Amino acid sequence: MGQLINSILVLLMLTGFMLLGSSRLAACIRTIAIQGLLLGFLAISMQDGDWTISGVLLPTTSAVVKGVVLPWLLFRAMREADTAREVEPFISYNLSIIAGAAALALSLWLGARLQLPNQPASSLLVPTAFFTSLVGMIVIASRRKALTQVLGYLALENGVYAFGTAVALHLPVLVELGILLDVFVAVFVMGIAMFHISREFNHIDTDKLAALTDRLR
């Protein structure tokens, strides 16, 4: 049982590095989809025998939303914005991966020091959660395209979700559904915003938005 959880966690870490290292938006979206599905598996395998209907149904819903529905929305946004690649990130891909390694070291250190009220199922769970969130932050801060920033936001949310499974196995159903709905609406709104940006400027490079100022340059 512990090996299954550990394997899922290591795969989650690897998806983090895939997100940092690949330049194709389609590959990044697929990585986020895999991450969502893995998180669903993780939450289900954490139940360890005592299955409840909400305990299985909630992770499944979350996996479907994060692994199927959101990627579909994002693929649509990608098609409409007519972009396939993150051409020039602010930080090169090699540097992003090294930053990811630093983030991993930080998360492992934090995970070893953090005192939790209850012992998580695996010692890797908290580091993975921190690492996934940090990857999300790195992606948001270092990429140009609005779409990649949405992916960073989703990675951030995935990290928070993983941390949630570490701290409290059974969150109230209402809270979890609320979070899921929030994420869904957020991505939906971001997709619409991206569509408008790309229709207005013919690209979704967020750094150019700084030009929208009254100040004379």
Added chain:
Amino acid sequence: MISGSLLPLILAMALAPLMQAVITRTKSVMAGRVGPSLLQPYWDLRKLLLKGAVYSRTTSWVFQLGPTIGLASVIIALTLIPFGGFPALSAFSGDLVLIVYLMALGRFCTVVAALDTGSSFEGMGASREVTFSALAEPAFFLALAALARQTGYLSLNPVLAAVSTATWMRAAPMLGLTIAALTIVFLAENSRMPVDDPATHLELTMIHEVMVLDHSGPDFAMIQYSAALKMWLFATIIVGVVAPWHSGNRWIDTAVGLIGMLVLGIATGLIESSMARLRLLRIPQLMLVAILLSALALAL
């Protein structure tokens, strides 16, 4: 200290060219060709050994020494590698480090010999070889360190003896990461497909092959042979971790090991047939991933 056996060394020296032939045959079959005979590498070596060597007047003794030291260092490294149920000829605590440095010594001599020719192509190849090896070496070191940490030994003999199905049950993610890292190192160090194309002779894209263009006759035979032995060395370590069955009967274990080598050879051929070479600029990223995978395996 376990009493050593000559068998791993003999197997390596006898069968290493055959493994290259298996890769070539797999690629031929995948491309719909018949392919050369499985004994072709041996005939090539024999042909080269019967020829005389030609030395350019600009080269010095460094050029002639390169292939000899290259071959010698690989053979010394092979005396430290166990195979199947048979322990290596010699083993001592810390021989993991020696293996990596012996490979580095062989590479250094090949590079120096290439620079000795004064050819600009060889200098270019040497520069590339050193760049990518410098990135592959930490990955190899970290992967070995991860194995050492998991098993608690610093010598390859007990490490490979200690990796068992029980280790897989206990630390599957860590071993998986180590194998992934070792496979990338294996492909890079032996100049196989995603990193280097062994079939091409275009100077602009070659990495390893370009360094040995000026060698001929017995010198070239030594270079080819040490390349085959080097591949065997890396493959033995990978197979030892992937197929960790210890039945108790040494001969059965050795047979399992040989089957593992055959499978790895075919897998390498399949990778070569299905993948394109990476752009040179992308290779550091691949090596970086290898370093990361092995570092992650060590940290777990």
